[in-house]
Amino acid sequence: xxxxxxxxxxxxxxxxxxxxxxxxxxxxxxxxxxxxxxxxxxxxxxxxxxxxxxxxxxxxxxxxxxxxxxxxxxxxxxxxxxxxxxxxxxxxxxxxxxxxxxxxxxxxxxxxxx
Amino acid sequence: xxxxxxxxxxxxxxxxxxxxxxxxxxxxxxxxxxxxxxxxxxxxxxxxxxxxxxxxxxxxxxxxxxxxxxxxxxxxxxxxxxxxxxxxxxxxxxxxxxxxxxxxxxxxxx
Numbered sequence: 001x002x003x004x005x006x007x008x009x010x011x012x013x014x015x016x017x018x019x020x021x022x023x024x025x026x027x028x029x030x031x032x033x034x035x036x037x038x039x040x041x042x043x044x045x046x047x048x049x050x051x052x053x054x055x056x057x058x059x060x061x062x063x064x065x066x067x068x069x070x071x072x073x074x075x076x077x078x079x080x081x082x083x084x085x086x087x088x089x090x091x092x093x094x095x096x097x098x099x100x101x102x103x104x105x106x107x108x109x110x111x112x113x114x
Numbered sequence: 115x116x117x118x119x120x121x122x123x124x125x126x127x128x129x130x131x132x133x134x135x136x137x138x139x140x141x142x143x144x145x146x147x148x149x150x151x152x153x154x155x156x157x158x159x160x161x162x163x164x165x166x167x168x169x170x171x172x173x174x175x176x177x178x179x180x181x182x183x184x185x186x187x188x189x190x191x192x193x194x195x196x197x198x199x200x201x202x203x204x205x206x207x208x209x210x211x212x213x214x215x216x217x218x219x220x221x222x223x224x
Binding site: 040041044045093095100104106 | 150156203210211216
């Protein structure tokens with residue numbers, strides 16, 4: 001399968017713990033996006049990368065959140081000192097910057113903070 | 115502040131019916147308008163998309179109608195099937211970033 005993959009698919013953690021999610025984009029897609037989706041809502045933009053450069057960060061991305069894409073391939077999203085309000089589906093998408101630049105989404109990582 | 119407003123929140127139709135989902139936006143800088151379909155526990159999957167210089171686009175049973183002057187666009191699903199039961203999101207793109215509506219939960223009864 002050559003789609004966007006995300007790991008883990010599910011994560012349960014206790015408040016105050018750190019968690020890290022991984023996203024592997026479609027190969028040759030040099031843009032990678034992170035979104036957050038809460039129940040009953042549409043995805044909300046968090047940040048995006050072109051190659052290894054982080055080009056934009058949403059105000060939703062507090063100081064406890066950090067994203068990296070060290071070699072311009074896979075990306076990680078880390079949440080430090082998790083809070084119950086961080087419980088959500090974290091979605092990754094990738095695109096190729098020509099044509100319509102369609103964003104293709106992965107299956108998401110569902111985070112539950114107890 | 116919701117940049118893209120979507121309605122209705124939920125929709126129930128009989129098999130063969132034509133559900134219509136509407137979206138509206140204010141920001142004229144949006145340059146691309148995709149629709150995504152999402153099943154429970156899955157990520158959104160691109161269904162169909164349109165640019166603002168086109169008034170209508172059809173792919174299979176799915177049609178987008180786009181009214182640039184009214185800043186509105188809609189999704190029509192022809193001959194709907196129970197397998198179309200899912201949540202549908204409209205979105206608008208500006209500077210690479212997608213802004214999503216809140217979603218419409220569609221149920222198609224057999």
